[in-house]
Amino acid sequence: MNNKSKTTDFIINVHKYLDHALTANESKDFIQDVHNNPLLAKILNEERNLRITIKNHLQRPKVEKSFIKMIKDSLYS
Amino acid sequence: MSDNTEKLSRKEKIKIFEKEFLPHVEALKTFAFYLTYNDSDANDLVQETYLKAFRFAEKFDRGTNAKAWLFRILKNAYINDYRKKSKQPDRVDFEDVINYHKSDDVSDNKYLDLKEESIDNMMGDEITKAIGSLPPEFRTVILLADIEDFSYKEISKIIGVPIGTVRSRLFRARNTLKDLLKKYAFSLGYKDYRSGKNEEE
Numbered sequence: 001m002n003n004k005s006k007t008t009d010f011i012i013n014v015h016k017y018l019d020h021a022l023t024a025n026e027s028k029d030f031i032q033d034v035h036n037n038p039l040l041a042k043i044l045n046e047e048r049n050l051r052i053t054i055k056n057h058l059q060r061p062k063v064e065k066s067f068i069k070m071i072k073d074s075l076y077s
Numbered sequence: 078m079s080d081n082t083e084k085l086s087r088k089e090k091i092k093i094f095e096k097e098f099l100p101h102v103e104a105l106k107t108f109a110f111y112l113t114y115n116d117s118d119a120n121d122l123v124q125e126t127y128l129k130a131f132r133f134a135e136k137f138d139r140g141t142n143a144k145a146w147l148f149r150i151l152k153n154a155y156i157n158d159y160r161k162k163s164k165q166p167d168r169v170d171f172e173d174v175i176n177y178h179k180s181d182d183v184s185d186n187k188y189l190d191l192k193e194e195s196i197d198n199m200m201g202d203e204i205t206k207a208i209g210s211l212p213p214e215f216r217t218v219i220l221l222a223d224i225e226d227f228s229y230k231e232i233s234k235i236i237g238v239p240i241g242t243v244r245s246r247l248f249r250a251r252n253t254l255k256d257l258l259k260k261y262a263f264s265l266g267y268k269d270y271r272s273g274k275n276e277e278e
Contacts, residue, residue, distance in 0.1 A: 015248060061116060068099070075094065
């Protein structure tokens with residue numbers, strides 16, 4: 001396998017790893033690749049950090065208690 | 078959805094509703110808000126979701142993932158009521174990865190890190206704005222995967238597309254989002270170390 005194919009496979013696995021879509025053995029091999037190559041580790045970090053940034057900064061709308069009460073009233077009445 | 082559709086008493090329905098459905102109201106509201114970008118429409122969508130969930134509570138397979146079931150109801154309600162005129166997105170192949178991450182990029186050991194503390198502090202509501210600027214199909218998979226932590230399989234069921242399409246869409250959505258956030262970081266004076274120059278140059 002050439003370097004480009006290896007890199008492509010690695011990047012696909014980065015996404016699958018962070019999305020918990022690799023099997024236990026695949027994850028083990030993946031982590032081994034990361035440990036063996038600092039450049040690949042940087043790609044993993046970049047993708048991981050994107051997800052952390054999204055999760056930390058997304059503004060979530062407030063749910064008013066009155067809204068929940070309205071739903072319950074409409075269903076239970 | 079369960080084949081076990083025995084009639085539930087009203088009391089049982091209310092019990093399921095309170096225990097299994099209602100705890101997800103905040104997640105549903107967030108999802109609805111980022112689909113509609115309107116608080117009132119989001120509330121209507123959540124209310125409609127709960128009305129349907131309550132009405133069809135017999136079809137919910139107890140002990141399974143209520144959150145995914147509710148999200149599927151909400152997504153369908155959104156498509157039926159809010160997005161009738163929207164266009165389908167271009168199909169994206171997961172192998173687009175080849176075009177985005179060229180091997181020469183990988184060989185460069187410097188790049189912009191969104192988690193870098195100074196950038197992270199400045200993001201503020203840029204994430205919210207950036208997600209809002211994504212096409213609904215992209216926004217949807219980002220919200221389901223990165224905010225709600227649904228698996229590819231669960232997302233596939235919620236939005237009714239094959240797992241491969243979920244992966245492709247997620248890949249494209251994240252890259253689009255990343256580009257938007259990097260543009261914002263560059264506008265604040267950060268350099269694209271990966272290419273060795275500022276994007277605005």
